[in-house]
Amino acid sequence: MKLFIKIVVMSTALIFVSCSSKEQVKTDTTKTEVKTAVVKVKTDAKVEVKAMPMHLKAKADFEITDTDKDGKISKDEFAVKVKNKFTKVDKNKDGKLSKDECPSFDKANKDGNDFVSEDELKAVCATKFAKMDADNDGFITLEEKINFIKASSKK
Ligand SMILES: [Ca+2]
Ligand SMILES: [Ca+2]
Numbered sequence: 001m002k003l004f005i006k007i008v009v010m011s012t013a014l015i016f017v018s019c020s021s022k023e024q025v026k027t028d029t030t031k032t033e034v035k036t037a038v039v040k041v042k043t044d045a046k047v048e049v050k051a052m053p054m055h056l057k058a059k060a061d062f063e064i065t066d067t068d069k070d071g072k073i074s075k076d077e078f079a080v081k082v083k084n085k086f087t088k089v090d091k092n093k094d095g096k097l098s099k100d101e102c103p104s105f106d107k108a109n110k111d112g113n114d115f116v117s118e119d120e121l122k123a124v125c126a127t128k129f130a131k132m133d134a135d136n137d138g139f140i141t142l143e144e145k146i147n148f149i150k151a152s153s154k155k
């Protein structure tokens with residue numbers, strides 16, 4: 001009987017621990033934290049952004065991309081992000097991304113020449129969008145984004 005009680009207590013404690021850690025993943029960023037993160041990402045504070053926890057960076061990034069603030073990223077919002085990224089990365093403004101300007105160069109450079117064009121970047125990003133949109137409703141939720149990052153960082 002005593003052992004039985006012990007097991008019940010232990011498993012209850014275990015359930016409690018697993019629930020609270022789950023809760024933590026969802027809520028351990030405050031609005032202020034996200035706000036600060038948004039500013040850092042926007043101002044391109046690279047070192048600070050790199051040091052950010054993944055979910056915080058994902059939230060900040062999501063917030064910036066979700067321009068109409070409906071909690072979802074539409075294809076149009078995503079396209080704006082891709083365009084901005086291209087403009088930002090293409091430092092000499094020749095409409096071409098070189099290998100060191102583009103981290104996903106080999107994947108994006110479909111025609112095998114020595115640069116990634118805006119269309120090539122768009123194509124690779126459209127594939128990424130489709131992969132992220134797990135339920136295929138044409139929108140990316142924060143959850144879908146975080147799941148995607150988790151899944152791709154495991155590889
Ligand atoms: Ca939106
Ligand atoms: Ca190319």
Ligand SMILES: [Ca+2]
Nearest residue numbers: 133135137139
């Ligand atoms: Ca979706």
